[in-house]
Amino acid sequence: MAELTIAQALNAGLASALEEWEQALLMGEDIGRTGGVFRITDGLRDRFGPDRVIDTPVAESGIVGVGFGMAVAGMRPILEMQFMGFSYPAVDQIINHVSRIRHRSRHRFTAPLVIRIPYGGGIGAAEHHSESAEAIYAHTPGLKVVVPSRPHDAKGLLLAAVEDPDPVIFLEPIRLYRSVKEEVGEAPIRVAIGSAAVERQGSDVTLISYGAMMKESRLAAAAMAEEGIGVELIDLRTLVPLDVETIVRSVDKTGRAVVVTEAPRTAGFASEIVTVIQEHCLYALHAPIRRVTGWDTVFPLKRGESLYLPSVDRVVGAIRMTLEA
Amino acid sequence: MAELTIAQALNAGLASALEEWEQALLMGEDIGRTGGVFRITDGLRDRFGPDRVIDTPVAESGIVGVGFGMAVAGMRPILEMQFMGFSYPAVDQIINHVSRIRHRSRHRFTAPLVIRIPYGGGIGAAEHHSESAEAIYAHTPGLKVVVPSRPHDAKGLLLAAVEDPDPVIFLEPIRLYRSVKEEVGEAPIRVAIGSAAVERQGSDVTLISYGAMMKESRLAAAAMAEEGIGVELIDLRTLVPLDVETIVRSVDKTGRAVVVTEAPRTAGFASEIVTVIQEHCLYALHAPIRRVTGWDTVFPLKRGESLYLPSVDRVVGAIRMTLEA
């Protein structure tokens, strides 16, 4: 088994998807000749040809809408939005068409497609390049939403998403593309959509996060461990459908919870997690569940980024407050 | 003072906005000659002329994007999306441009515009005509989101929105357009953005809702009163900025809360309300806060609507469970 980054694991996953399903194809801006601005599709056009790795005009609504039509006709398109901020022009196609054709046609027509969306800040990018709007997609019935934070999950969830008979929004944490390495099997592994991972056992407090923020969460959990505080760390991996059981089991045990996301606070997905916990575990709670999130401000440019993104210190601080409450 | 419906109050509010601000203008599909599909702009084109009540081509992104440019140049455009489901093509303009120009330009350029969006189900409409996606806009930093449930607030919030120096998403509960009547002053009244209304005092449980669902909430509160149960009913009126004080004051008193919205449950605005309550009132809570919401399914057509929309029975049931817990 090779040590791969998330970027490499995704590349390997896409390659094995193209091998496994002849109906699979990739479509997006600059994914062919250049292999994508993040090189996730590097080499795939040469290997599978321009009919299966398609460079499109600059038109996100078209990419999703055309991909949707292909899916209805039996293909398994894997579409790339270059950055999450550029998925907004496709929101109408995603909400009004992709998410509901199965319902509208009572299963006659379906959209087994995957929309890959690199998201999140921390790379000092230009405006619109650091969005974390997963809540929009998580709030849309008919969509599944997954977000890996490790190479193995990246490949496994990607293949599960391509295999899934329904549309899957596949969020990729830009900041972690090349910062985490781990052994990833050559085989077309699967990671089940809808199952969270308890990364670290602990009995004092439950720390819940996903995607890029798992980095800060892991560091915070490790820091607390040094002080002898047991943090149970959960990587959701899937936002929809949410693995409520795993969350509830943990909080019933610890009685305290902190949720970490980088999206703006108001109506972010963190609120959904908090709500589910209080619905199921209220009587077990010793302290209010704390959200560590981005602010309700526009995502700042490079020099202001560190003020916006939750830091390890912020996570640690929230854990402390929860323990002291 | 005249008894007006919400539709009439909005029409009066738009007229007085056009009188009060020469920079105000209306733009949208079919708002001129026909006065809008809901007749909210009825008669305004004849009265203020086609330069100030503009019928546009069928292009929502264009309406918002062009309106945005007008606002930057000093106008106060009041834009209409014919139905919320048709505001999705404009989401990119709203999120990427309207909401953040003030931040991007450090106050040099601003977008003092209002986007009127009729929303919600219950009218047996066709697909895409019953959306309740307020969470998308509430989650976007830089936008204010208001939603009246009564004629007086409809006019007062509308004028406050037009006067506001920042972009306001103005949600109109279709189902209540003509079902509620009340006295509305001729004067250009204002209802402050950001202040919720305690419609009914009670000490047993806090019932929180907004927009169209205020109807079921009022009936439920009345029904409980007959049984001698005191429901404190809060009409949020504004989702962003949220009137946290009013909510917290009430729940600290009652120790129980039920939140009613018609949007899909997962990551809906109800989750934000629940989260804010548990952050501030956890120790005062006697029971889990309950959400009465739409389901995480596609909004059904006419014959299935009653299964989807929260009914008075559902609200009453949730209140009972909260009291019994």
Added chain:
Amino acid sequence: TLRLYRAMVFARAYDRKSMSLQRQGRLATYAPFEGQEAAQVGAAAALEPDDWLVATYRDAAAMWMQGYPLELLFAGRTGHESGGRPPDHVNVMPPSITVGGHMVHAVGLAWAERLRGSSRIAMTMFGDGATSEGDFHEAMNFAGVFGVGVVFFCQNNGWAISLPRSEQTASETIAEKAIAYGMPGVQVDGNDLFAVYQAAREAVDRARDGGGPTLIEAVTYRIGPHTTADDPGRYRESAEAEDWARRDPLERVRIFLSERDRWTEEWQADVESRTFDEVERAIAHAESLYPPDASHLFDAVFESPTAPLDRQRAELEALLGDED
């Protein structure tokens, strides 16, 4: 010709009957197509039975021509989702309610068929108003760049609800918009069955032969209101509609046929009355459909329901249980 004329008569009878059914409260809002029968029948007639049709709320005649059962059209209009599910051999998408969003789908459908080596093509129908949406542009551009076998069939019926064609776009014709995408564009008299059929036929053949997309503008007119909720009196002179009524697409073919002694009043009356019967049966069937229940709501969100959906479904079933 007789076959197509029969279809037009059927369509006209269906449309008028639907209007009266709506007034009786038996249908939700209905979007009549009277005046556009030649456009819809002529265009659909050029398709093979298994070609894709991606049309709108106003294209019932074309959808019916392509095999969409009458009772399903009614099912949708009585507010029942089962109306969105055509029989397995019928490749017609449920009518698009959003304006403009469906044309890109036709591009994807036709492209996929080509990738899979099938000879199926796709036709998409839309109105003059839909050409203003960004998605029209993206659909046309994708089709042009990738040479996809799609027929873009625009029924320019003069109005988009209350907006006249002249204020919808400043181009002289809609057909000429094809130039912007490097594809052929043709304008035809949409009330001339033969002209429409011929133009559609050429476009369909070109698409099937790998010749790429075509834009057809069929100039016609919406004789009735936009929908049963609309009042044209607010935005247009009745004289305009009367004027167009004189160019009735059915009448033109009727004359053609009767001159050749291939038409009689009895025959027409017979077709009409049979249509009314068929419509009655169809609406009755639609009205007799199972009343939606919890599973109706929950079992088509995904192929198999998720745990959170099962919990919500249980919640709803408990509520329904309480009620009785």
Added chain:
Amino acid sequence: TLRLYRAMVFARAYDRKSMSLQRQGRLATYAPFEGQEAAQVGAAAALEPDDWLVATYRDAAAMWMQGYPLELLFAGRTGHESGGRPPDHVNVMPPSITVGGHMVHAVGLAWAERLRGSSRIAMTMFGDGATSEGDFHEAMNFAGVFGVGVVFFCQNNGWAISLPRSEQTASETIAEKAIAYGMPGVQVDGNDLFAVYQAAREAVDRARDGGGPTLIEAVTYRIGPHTTADDPGRYRESAEAEDWARRDPLERVRIFLSERDRWTEEWQADVESRTFDEVERAIAHAESLYPPDASHLFDAVFESPTAPLDRQRAELEALLGDED
């Protein structure tokens, strides 16, 4: 001419200097415009000082021509929001990072000016790739229908990142897309300063005189990479760039001037070195800007912060307080 040539020399020096600054890590990703100087300088030169300019990340030369201060261009590129705030008398929007979304804004700006009786017009600059976005279509259509005084200035530089113009759209030229909107469209040699200026001048005058919008396609070439993060070697032959380098827009004007003895090496060297100094001062100024703090984040969300924002700001300030 000398004034404009001077501007081109300045632009070239600024662009090259920026590339090296980026390599030194002093700028975030930078999008070079080498090869497009004539297009940007020629078009902007046709504007009045207070006309609106709505351009992109690649149009620094045009923005500077229209009064956008150098240090602000750098401020943005060092990752500081203050770069988005031009002086009050400068009507230039911050550069559009999203492709396609900004053209509709120009339509609104020009329309508003007309409604307020001002003679200001708006020019929007965009690339060949941007013409594929739905918003390009909606902007052009609105401008056409309402006869808004906007100049749509497209720099067709052959590539949209890795996609060649030929695969961006199937229309022969981008200029001819104007037909679809009933507006004049012209294609000019984007490397010919005089041709660009003349075409822009005509369009600007037409817009100002109430003659409505114009689409200009300036055919040019992006000599450098898409941005400093891009590697053109992955998608195009270097021969192509070398070929275009021979059609250098500056060289053409230089020859014209020197033939008339209005150009000397000393003069050019002097302009360049002064540019480098100016650039140095500008970047230094940008780097010396106040480091963003909590208020920087929170005080420009709305005109006056809301209660929830004040609470969040206090949270952040408490955290920052803890750190020191």
